[in-house]
Amino acid sequence: MATKTLNGSQIVLRALKDQGVDVAFGLPGGVLLPFYDEIYQQNELKHILVRHEQGAMHAAEGYARANDKVGVVIVTSGPGATNTITGLVDAMMDSIPLVCITGQVPTALIGNDAFQEADTTGITRPCTKHNYLVKDVNDLARIMHEAFLVARSGRPGPVLVDIPKDIFLAEGPYVGPSKVEHKTYRPKVKGDFTDIKEAVKMMAAAKKPIFYCGGGVINSGPNASKLLTKLIKMTGYPCTLTLMGLGAFPASEKQYLGMLGMHGTYEANLAMHDCDLIINIGARFDDRVTGRLDGFSPNSKRIHVDIDPSSINKNVLVDLAIIGDAGHILEDMIKAWKSEQAIPNKKALGQWWEKIEGWRKVDSLKYKSTKKVIEPQFFLERVAALTKGKNAYFSTDVGQHQMWAAQYLPFEEPNRWLTSGGLGTMGYGLPAAMGAQVAHKDALCVCVTSEGSFMMNLQELATCVEYKLPVKVFLLYNAYLGMVRQWQEMFHGERYSASVLESHPDFVKLAEAFGMTGLMAETPDQVDDIIQQTLDIDGPVLTVAKINRTAKVFPMIPAGAAHNEIILGEKDLPDDAQNNTDAMVLT
Amino acid sequence: MNIRDKELRLHTISVLVDNESGVLARVIGLFSGRGYNISSLTVAEVDGEIRTSKITIVTRGTYQVIEQIKAQLQRLVPIHKVVDLTVDGPSVERELALIKVKGVGEKRVEALRIADIFRASVVDSSNESFVFEIIGRTQKLDAFIELMQPLGLVDISRTGIAAISRGPEAM
Structure with missing residues (x-):
């Protein structure tokens, strides 16, 4: 063979380089020693040493989401691999492209219950888009390139490559990415143009249309968001975004109705309920968006653009499905809109907007502020105001603070909003912000969190300090598992079962113990100053805001309710809410 | 066939796959993980040279569920082709x-x-x-x-x- 042979470790590094990877998040271990020895002797791949494998996963997710690239993780066998499970499923649910390299015990020991052995490919099969166990060094280069192809194309997702220790040491040939063609995997990216023309006809004929767009637009790349914005402006139709889609259409645009779903705005949800045409681009009719299915948008026709055929007719039946990449389809939709000389029904659209503006006047995100206690909504509005124009990246954890962040932080561009949508992983926020900061060294990277979530991955503060990653953490402190508490107050007779966090560290001292700055705001008048200080300090900062402990997220569509049964605030709660427990379980 | 049809029907689905390690586990895991029913399942290599196997699955579901099953199978990476023999002509x-x-x-x-x-x-x-x-x-x-x-x-x-x-x- 004319090809120069390399050892397995060198093959992996060469493949990473050829795939354009310059950063990986990882944590070594026994079976990875040969690989880490090779990493030590080179300068092309920057390795970020995390403090827990789950941290590596979410960091890679944040990196991928903020950078429109594939995130790379390197972890050892056994516990190293099992610690990645939550991150893998998280990336699977939110369609985040990752390649996770796991070490495995030597080939000869597989199946013998060796030290730190786990059936990694077996365990991760349903948690990944695809996975590989490399049994022959001759397959290694091909598998590495295939992994990247599968991770980033089609509906993106996590791919795991399990490499036994002896394969890292064995010598084999290297082949470049251009020589690798997948035997079976051919995702469809171009939409059927006849269907696209049909869609445009339906759009022009609609009297009460709405664009409902999601993470698929973000995953298609920044250009898809530009095309979406262009199409929406051409039509003059309203647009709502899912949690994963925030930033796909600028929040400052008049045609934007805000996020929809369980904690979406009044106007977005009522428009979805009342519309006669849903134009779904890259969203998947998730149960947190649709509410009760038999009460969902009862009088609408639906167009569904999705890259994944299994998303079609999964939850909600649609009238026209177009399979393909959002960017390509949006481009063709714009073409078709022009070539078909589509003209919206001006009169009907005017009436539709009148109705929507009426709902918008309800101002469903208004809240009461006092001078005594910091309202979380107020705090986030101030964060938004003081970071305006800084092109910041925001990550969140999961729970009340996540919903407030989604409601009160406006996003003008894609790839700025990093959150765990599908899986709802507490502990996602800090490592995700860290990953974004690795991708954008000089950008402002903010993590909005609360102590319940934050405590799940706070070890990564050490990583932030070690690599001088100036992540700004805003921790909304309420000494509760706030979202659980909110449901217990509203639907479980105020029985706060296991939702009160009785003991907690002094977070300011905790930050200092990690070698970074800790700040604390206890009253509303301190808020602006503390936020400004946080932004001005050169380095990572953990800033705690003691918020109104019993603040709740509104509006809210309770589980098992329809969009038009939206609850706007405390006074709006139905009398029997507390008794209606079967529809109100946290499902 | 109508997507709104709620009647449960048996469908025979033929799946051509790459005969690589774990491919059967992927298919079976998909069925158990998503709660689909398997009435019968057979698998064997059909081409030793290019190493493809054919899996024949008989499953029961509404039209909507069967469509989901086919789309989910199609999504698995080592799968060449999925054919619903019950719908796509005589077999x-x-x-x-x-x-x-x-x-x-x-x-x-x-x-x-x-x-x-x-x-x-x-x-x-x-x-x-x-x-x-x-x-x-x-x-x-x-x-x-x-x-x-x-x-x-x-x-x-x-x-x-x-x-x-x-x-x-x-x-």
């Missing part, structure tokens, strides 16, 4: 069973006579037993087994269904 289905019947005297003669009617062949015999091999549609096998029940049926092995479309076209 033939066959199953093989090995059936052990223990008995002497009149019952033994009766078992042989019925086997003859069903064109089952004897692949093993001892003084007090036969093993019959029978090939046919599932209903034929079921009928044969039912008739063998009172004649000393002691053991059954069935292969599950293999199916292929009629006519000259390959999958």
Whole structure:
């Protein structure tokens, strides 16, 4: 063979380089020693040493989401691999492209219950888009390139490559990415143009249309968001975004109705309920968006653009499905809109907007502020105001603070909003912000969190300090598992079962113990100053805001309710809410 | 066929896959993980050179669920093709069973006579037993087994269904 042979470790590094990877998040271990020895002797791949494998996963997710690239993780066998499970499923649910390299015990020991052995490919099969166990060094280069192809194309997702220790040491040939063609995997990216023309006809004929767009637009790349914005402006139709889609259409645009779903705005949800045409681009009719299915948008026709055929007719039946990449389809939709000389029904659209503006006047995100206690909504509005124009990246954890962040932080561009949508992983926020900061060294990277979530991955503060990653953490402190508490107050007779966090560290001292700055705001008048200080300090900062402990997220569509049964605030709660427990379980 | 049709139907789905390690586990895991039903499943390599296997799955569901199953199967990376033989034109289905019947005297003669009617062949015999091999549609096998029940049926092995479309076209 004319090809120069390399050892397995060198093959992996060469493949990473050829795939354009310059950063990986990882944590070594026994079976990875040969690989880490090779990493030590080179300068092309920057390795970020995390403090827990789950941290590596979410960091890679944040990196991928903020950078429109594939995130790379390197972890050892056994516990190293099992610690990645939550991150893998998280990336699977939110369609985040990752390649996770796991070490495995030597080939000869597989199946013998060796030290730190786990059936990694077996365990991760349903948690990944695809996975590989490399049994022959001759397959290694091909598998590495295939992994990247599968991770980033089609509906993106996590791919795991399990490499036994002896394969890292064995010598084999290297082949470049251009020589690798997948035997079976051919995702469809171009939409059927006849269907696209049909869609445009339906759009022009609609009297009460709405664009409902999601993470698929973000995953298609920044250009898809530009095309979406262009199409929406051409039509003059309203647009709502899912949690994963925030930033796909600028929040400052008049045609934007805000996020929809369980904690979406009044106007977005009522428009979805009342519309006669849903134009779904890259969203998947998730149960947190649709509410009760038999009460969902009862009088609408639906167009569904999705890259994944299994998303079609999964939850909600649609009238026209177009399979393909959002960017390509949006481009063709714009073409078709022009070539078909589509003209919206001006009169009907005017009436539709009148109705929507009426709902918008309800101002469903208004809240009461006092001078005594910091309202979380107020705090986030101030964060938004003081970071305006800084092109910041925001990550969140999961729970009340996540919903407030989604409601009160406006996003003008894609790839700025990093959150765990599908899986709802507490502990996602800090490592995700860290990953974004690795991708954008000089950008402002903010993590909005609360102590319940934050405590799940706070070890990564050490990583932030070690690599001088100036992540700004805003921790909304309420000494509760706030979202659980909110449901217990509203639907479980105020029985706060296991939702009160009785003991907690002094977070300011905790930050200092990690070698970074800790700040604390206890009253509303301190808020602006503390936020400004946080932004001005050169380095990572953990800033705690003691918020109104019993603040709740509104509006809210309770589980098992329809969009038009939206609850706007405390006074709006139905009398029997507390008794209606079967529809109100946290499902 | 209508997507709103709520009636449960049996569908025979043929799946051409790369014969790589774990591919069957992916297919089975998909069915168990998403709560789909499997009535029958067969798998074997069909091309040793390019290493492809064919999996034939019989599953029950509403039209919407069957469509989901097909889309989910299509999504698995090592899958070449998914065909719903129940919907996409006529097909033939066959199953093989090995059936052990223990008995002497009149019952033994009766078992042989019925086997003859069903064109089952004897692949093993001892003084007090036969093993019959029978090939046919599932209903034929079921009928044969039912008739063998009172004649000393002691053991059954069935292969599950293999199916292929009629006519000259390959999958």
